[in-house]
Amino acid sequence: MSTQYLPGAHKRGSFLRYDTAVMLKRFYLVERQLVISQAGWIPGLPSFEAKTLSPHMLWQDAQNANSLRERVFELRFPNRMLEVGDDQVLIDLVRHSCAAPNGYAFLTAMATVWKPALLAAYREYLDLADEIGDGPTYRFLQLAAREKEEQIGLLKQLIPTCEEADEAGKRLAEAWLADLAMKFQEAGGLSLDRPVPVQLAADAAFSPAEVPRRGGAFQHVRFYWPDIVDDAFPYGEGLQLQMRSAVSHFNEVWAVENAGFLIHALAEQLEWEFIVDASRWIYDESRHCRMGYDRLKSWGFEDHELPLGTYIYDSCRGQDLLYRLGMLFHFESKNIGKKIERIKSFGQMNDRLSQHDMDFDWADETIHTSYGTKWLAKLLEHRKQETSTSDFFDIKRVCEQLVDKQVQTATEAEIVAIKRIAGHMLSKVSG
Numbered sequence: 345m346s347t348q349y350l351p352g353a354h355k356r357g358s359f360l361r362y363d364t365a366v367m368l369k370r371f372y373l374v375e376r377q378l379v380i381s382q383a384g385w386i387p388g389l390p391s392f393e394a395k396t397l398s399p400h401m402l403w404q405d406a407q408n409a410n411s412l413r414e415r416v417f418e419l420r421f422p423n424r425m426l427e428v429g430d431d432q433v434l435i436d437l438v439r440h441s442c443a444a445p446n447g448y449a450f451l452t453a454m455a456t457v458w459k460p461a462l463l464a465a466y467r468e469y470l471d472l473a474d475e476i477g478d479g480p481t482y483r484f485l486q487l488a489a490r491e492k493e494e495q496i497g498l499l500k501q502l503i504p505t506c507e508e509a510d511e512a513g514k515r516l517a518e519a520w521l522a523d524l525a526m527k528f529q530e531a532g533g534l535s536l537d538r539p540v541p542v543q544l545a546a547d548a549a550f551s552p553a554e555v556p557r558r559g560g561a562f563q564h565v566r567f568y569w570p571d572i573v574d575d576a577f578p579y580g581e582g583l584q585l586q587m588r589s590a591v592s593h594f595n596e597v598w599a600v601e602n603a604g605f606l607i608h609a610l611a612e613q614l615e616w617e618f619i620v621d622a623s624r625w626i627y628d629e630s631r632h633c634r635m636g637y638d639r640l641k642s643w644g645f646e647d648h649e650l651p652l653g654t655y656i657y658d659s660c661r662g663q664d665l666l667y668r669l670g671m672l673f674h675f676e677s678k679n680i681g682k683k684i685e686r687i688k689s690f691g692q693m694n695d696r697l698s699q700h701d702m703d704f705d706w707a708d709e710t711i712h713t714s715y716g717t718k719w720l721a722k723l724l725e726h727r728k729q730e731t732s733t734s735d736f737f738d739i740k741r742v743c744e745q746l747v748d749k750q751v752q753t754a755t756e757a758e759i760v761a762i763k764r765i766a767g768h769m770l771s772k773v774s775g
């Protein structure tokens with residue numbers, strides 16, 4: 345028998361199936377934890393820009409993580425275990441990043457540590473792996489690398505909007521960032537090689553802000569339109585309806601914050617599929633919010649003229665997560681029936697932009713209705729509760745009561761203030 349063989353030393357053969365799966369699993373675990381951390385910070389970010397533009401990144405990361413996860417399963421078939429193993433140190437470091445002293449520090453950690461590390465690792469992987477044997481990975485990882493590059497650019501624009509005004513806050517952030525960078529380096533960074541264990545000081549437990557931070561020059565109120573606190577004030581028709589609808593969209597910032605809170609709080613319990621759905625959910629709500637803001641700006645309004653409220657988010661404070669989820673489900677979908685009517689009305693008014701926004705919003709809301717039903721049922725199932733239609737009615741009823749209770753606390757001064765704000769807006773556009 346001949347001992348002569350054809351040569352097989354080729355760069356393409358560098359990684360076998362197992363090596364590849366180990367690296368892709370590491371990327372998945374880091375992306376997953378980053379999605380949870382980014383979501384948890386949404387209510388605590390002080391700027392409207394950061395709060396409403398970050399969900400896009402978070403959704404991209406969740407999509408990429410999902411592709412990575414599926415690819416690991418393919419490569420390891422029939423094994424569907426995703427053991428953490430040596431990568432625990434990286435997960436702990438991402439968790440540690442969540443314990444940032446403020447939003448500025450958190451976003452800077454994303455922009456200078458995590459996103460560049462992922463970008464570099466993806467590029468290294470794409471350079472060393474094999475586009476023939478491992479072709480399916482290339483499509484989504486090339487996209488992810490491009491997205492990470494864009495995210496770093498966006499984060500650099502958002503960071504200045506979250507700067508702390510006081511010197512002490514800035515110093516705290518700088519010291520914390522230097523420490524994180526050092527620990528990350530000690531762990532060997534994020535690479536194709538396994539990380540090195542590092543000692544991390546115990547962090548204070550992080551939980552998303554129950555009182556949302558709201559910066560910017562807006563009119564910071566609890567109740568964002570007079571009809572919320574005064575039954576006699578009409579929702580309106582014509583121009584008043586155009587305005588009310590835009591202010592509603594703009595005020596969906598509460599839904600963005602609430603979805604961020606829920607992703608962080610329920611990720612471990614409801615697991616990966618929930619994280620994927622809820623990432624889309626938060627991204628959609630952020631787009632609805634931007635739709636309203638964009639329309640109001642196109643009509644000539646300045647930030648300081650726009651009312652930004654908190655009352656629905658406030659009504660979830662200290663409540664069971666079941667009601668926070670119920671609130672997102674119910675208060676977002678309760679007007680779904682009226683939306684078709686509004687799409688028609690805006691068409692008759694030749695307000696193509698409001699019509700367009702409502703049209704796309706409607707498509708998103710139909711998806712959210714299924715998310716709401718599915719995840720409320722799963723949460724009840726976790727509590728060993730059989731779900732029946734009456735449970736959904738009960739949750740909805742409690743949510744309505746919680747919001748009503750908030751509305752009852754409106755003071756005379758708040759009612760006068762919101763009427764003045766709305767009056768000014770309406771008179772400005774009435775000419």
Ligand SMILES: [Fe+2]
Nearest residue numbers: 596629632676
């Ligand atoms: Fe929405």
Ligand SMILES: [Fe+2]
Nearest residue numbers: 629676709712
């Ligand atoms: Fe929604």
